[in-house]
Amino acid sequence: MEELTPREAAGKALADLGDLRKDVVVVVADTGETTRARFFAERHPDRFFNVGIAEQAMAAISAGLAYAGFMPYALTFAEFMLRAWEIIRNSVARLNLPVRFIGTHAGFSDPYDGPSHQALEDIALFRVLPNFTVIAPADSCETYRAVMATAEVRGPVYVRVGRDFHIPATCDLYKVFEVGKGYVAADGSDVAIMTTGQMLGYAIDAAHILREKGISAAVLHFPTIKPLDLTLLSRYARAVKAIVTVEEHMVHGGFGSAVAEALANIGPKPLAMMGVKTFGRTAKSPEELYRYFGLTPENIAARAEELISLAR
Incomplete structure (x- = not known):
């Protein structure tokens, strides 16, 4: 797992979750390639939905899928995810729906595109929402384990993921990721x-x-x-x-x-x-x-x- 980048680890975890659970669906805002959600699409094309550059629609459609009994994972850049915050608040958090939002390219992991693409406020905005679980993995090993573990969480989740750069630290720290554990x-x-x-x-x-x-x-x-x-x-x-x-x-x-x-x-x-x-x-x-x-x-x-x- 160490050889993967954080976003690749997230994509691999989604593809593996799709193998294990038929209720898992993935929704992206024209970011299937950049978030590596395409790993899921390659294995499960019938459960992969690209809504275009429309993050609010991505959140609303994911809420509808969750309400219908699916477990949707919605992916885009962490900074772009903030465009959908009101929809996430009203349609996901208030109804306590099991939508898993994965914001990639978070923090300084996208240095080349500058401040417009660097999400440095996302933890605060998701932490303040009732019912939300908020996770920030350290590296690729932890990203894979964290995304896999979100399938067992009740209610909505936000997972903050980097782009390519990471400092390997957690592969030998523990073997099983437990949500809520330090x-x-x-x-x-x-x-x-x-x-x-x-x-x-x-x-x-x-x-x-x-x-x-x-x-x-x-x-x-x-x-x-x-x-x-x-x-x-x-x-x-x-x-x-x-x-x-x-x-x-x-x-x-x-x-x-x-x-x-x-x-x-x-x-x-x-x-x-x-x-x-x-x-x-x-x-x-x-x-x-x-x-x-x-x-x-x-x-x-x-x-x-x-x-x-x-x-x-």
Whole structure:
């Protein structure tokens, strides 16, 4: 699975789900090739529907299919998915229908097309919707497992997927993806680096940098942002001196906000939220954007070290 890109892993998972379940259908907004939903279309052409560049229609048709007893998966770029948010709110979330939305090319994974194509608000917009489960896999291995696991979720789901670039991190972390479960990528007692999605690999690298400086850093990965694994979060929040959240998303309303909301009920803890505070930009690679927005392992380690010094 590591040899696949995230969008290819999502496409493969859909094709395999189609083999296992006859109620699975796929709806795309003229994005069958770019999302790799064509993998499903090649095996199950009678259950594949392209509605054209009409994301609102994609959402409405998917709602109708779900209401009729099917399990639709709707795919387009994560940024374009936001065009259909009102339809998703009113026709899917309010009725608690089992539509699975997969937004590809999320975050900085599409650097070449610039800020118009870089979804940095999608977690916030889907997290706020009642009944929704929100998932952000770290890499291709986790993307495949997550998409397969969505078939067992009741109600609507949003899965945030990258394009081609990923930092392999989860293939050996665990073998079975469980929706709503967080994972300990590294144990530690001084600071907890909590992350979701693509940033897991960089968080692990940051923990290595901190260990070389004598700082014990835990890395907690939360591929499911909603519902958040509050048991895991609470255990480490009580054990460490400080928490740093890292995400490839706006800091407002995203993963860091979800952690902060949980901490409000658990108890105060020094917290730094690392992410983005403005729109993206055109670049040659995702790595260039991570550097520009200060989301490198070195930046994460430095912020964690600074927070620990303040917490002492």
